[in-house]
Amino acid sequence: MARRSDHSREELFQMMVAAARRIIAAEGVGGLTARKVAKAVGYSPGSIYNVFKNLDDLIVQVNAETLDLLIADFGAISLSGRPEADLPVIVEHYLAFEEAHPNLWSALFDYNLKEGSHWPDWYFGKIEQLFTMAEAAVVPIYGDAPGRESRIAIQTLWAGLHGITSLARSGSLGIVADATTRSMAHHLTATYLAGMIEEKGAGATKAPL
Amino acid sequence: MARRSDHSREELFQMMVAAARRIIAAEGVGGLTARKVAKAVGYSPGSIYNVFKNLDDLIVQVNAETLDLLIADFGAISLSGRPEADLPVIVEHYLAFEEAHPNLWSALFDYNLKEGSHWPDWYFGKIEQLFTMAEAAVVPIYGDAPGRESRIAIQTLWAGLHGITSLARSGSLGIVADATTRSMAHHLTATYLAGMIEEKGAGATKAPL
DNA sequence: GGTGAGTTATGAACGATGTTCAATATTTTT
DNA sequence: AAAAATATTGAACATCGTTCATAACTCACC
Numbered sequence: 200m201a202r203r204s205d206h207s208r209e210e211l212f213q214m215m216v217a218a219a220r221r222i223i224a225a226e227g228v229g230g231l232t233a234r235k236v237a238k239a240v241g242y243s244p245g246s247i248y249n250v251f252k253n254l255d256d257l258i259v260q261v262n263a264e265t266l267d268l269l270i271a272d273f274g275a276i277s278l279s280g281r282p283e284a285d286l287p288v289i290v291e292h293y294l295a296f297e298e299a300h301p302n303l304w305s306a307l308f309d310y311n312l313k314e315g316s317h318w319p320d321w322y323f324g325k326i327e328q329l330f331t332m333a334e335a336a337v338v339p340i341y342g343d344a345p346g347r348e349s350r351i352a353i354q355t356l357w358a359g360l361h362g363i364t365s366l367a368r369s370g371s372l373g374i375v376a377d378a379t380t381r382s383m384a385h386h387l388t389a390t391y392l393a394g395m396i397e398e399k400g401a402g403a404t405k406a407p408l
Numbered sequence: 409m410a411r412r413s414d415h416s417r418e419e420l421f422q423m424m425v426a427a428a429r430r431i432i433a434a435e436g437v438g439g440l441t442a443r444k445v446a447k448a449v450g451y452s453p454g455s456i457y458n459v460f461k462n463l464d465d466l467i468v469q470v471n472a473e474t475l476d477l478l479i480a481d482f483g484a485i486s487l488s489g490r491p492e493a494d495l496p497v498i499v500e501h502y503l504a505f506e507e508a509h510p511n512l513w514s515a516l517f518d519y520n521l522k523e524g525s526h527w528p529d530w531y532f533g534k535i536e537q538l539f540t541m542a543e544a545a546v547v548p549i550y551g552d553a554p555g556r557e558s559r560i561a562i563q564t565l566w567a568g569l570h571g572i573t574s575l576a577r578s579g580s581l582g583i584v585a586d587a588t589t590r591s592m593a594h595h596l597t598a599t600y601l602a603g604m605i606e607e608k609g610a611g612a613t614k615a616p617l
Numbered sequence: 618g619g620t621g622a623g624t625t626a627t628g629a630a631c632g633a634t635g636t637t638c639a640a641t642a643t644t645t646t647t
Numbered sequence: 648a649a650a651a652a653t654a655t656t657g658a659a660c661a662t663c664g665t666t667c668a669t670a671a672c673t674c675a676c677c
Contacts, residue, residue, distance in 0.1 A: 413644075442634085443634085457635090457637075463635070
């Protein structure tokens with residue numbers, strides 16, 4: 200058999216990523232199989248390896264789309280300029296997105312590539328983009344141009360949220376209900392924010408907001 | 409073949425857990441294989457399933473030992489009663505343990521059981537124990553008997569640390585160096601602690617420490 | 618239209634994996 | 648000594664990711 204030319208290379212790429220996305224969303228990244236993807240797009244298992252280096256490569260492509268979705272979601276947020284109002288909104292978007300696409304989220308942040316594969320550079324570019332958007336909510340506190348302190352604060356807060364939701368997913372920690380996760384996330388945000396303001400005030404004295 | 413009785417059931421259990429622990433420590437939980445464990449203890453693959461329900465069950469046993477080690481480590485900490493001094497010490501123990509046993513740590517907190525397996529109850533008991541120990545560092549702030557608020561605070565902080573180290577391990581986030589992980593962890597702790605004190609002060613007015 | 622070169626999908630094959638279970642070798646009981 | 652009970656085995660099964668010689672197709676050119 201060969202060269203059906205039913206689909207161009209580009210079309211095949213799209214079809215396979217879409218199929219993989221559907222499988223991951225339905226069964227989790229652990230349920231993704233070369234043979235399943237092949238069957239879903241009507242090609243043979245070997246064909247996947249004409250388009251992707253390996254399964255990890257395919258997962259990376261799915262994750263890229265998920266990141267774009269998340270970026271679009273964050274883009275729709277309009278900030279008030281008051282961190283104590285804006286940060287909870289961002290956190291809520293974070294939580295809502297994770298709840299809406301739990302398996303895609305897991306593939307994005309829980310999955311570890313097998314030895315030999317690495318996240319491509321543009322991957323970090325997208326994550327940077329995400330941080331920059333969130334950072335805007337926190338800039339009023341530090342007053343500086345989007346730079347050092349506010350970036351660290353957002354990274355830390357992001358990691359904290361990740362920890363809460365990740366432990367909730369794995370079932371460790373005492374967390375059971377979604378409500379607990381949500382309240383812990385908002386508690387962390389509020390407390391951390393209070394700490395930021397407090398420590399900033401203790402340092403260089405700035406004009407109040 | 410059969411019934412060598414070279415080892416009792418209990419001995420076999422110990423040997424296999426020890427072998428699994430060595431393999432995980434050396435190659436990560438992904439490198440753990442029934443056949444590898446079998447070869448390491450000089451038995452056949454099938455024998456593992458006479459002692460353990462499946463590989464996940466074996467991993468749970470290894471993790472239990474790791475938890476005990478962590479509990480012992482935490483037990484050696486003596487507190488001063490000043491949270492701003494004690495919390496960083498606990499965080500340092502957390503980080504040091506993770507750095508000393510990265511693969512065992514990963515098996516403990518990153519690994520997700522396959523569908524059908526669940527963490528046993530005593531597992532959560534050990535985690536509770538850990539939290540109770542850490543909680544002591546924070547009780548002076550809330551003044552209450554080890555109960556609601558201080559427990560939530562410790563859970564949240566723990567989750568936050570988990571998030572930082574977990575993202576660092578997976579390579580996501582901009583984190584590269586260990587130093588960055590460490591500084592982010594301490595930054596989170598300090599800021600969160602400042603927030604706790606600040607919010608507590610804003611609520612019911614208590615005698616200062 | 619035919620022919621040959623170039624390309625692409627194939628699916629059988631390989632070496633793994635977790636897990637099962639009839640068969641067997643040993644011990645214990647009678 | 649014979650029989651019952653038990654522990655260990657390792658071949659077998661289904662599945663996995665991945666490879667690659669082969670076959671089937673397309674296309675440019677004569």
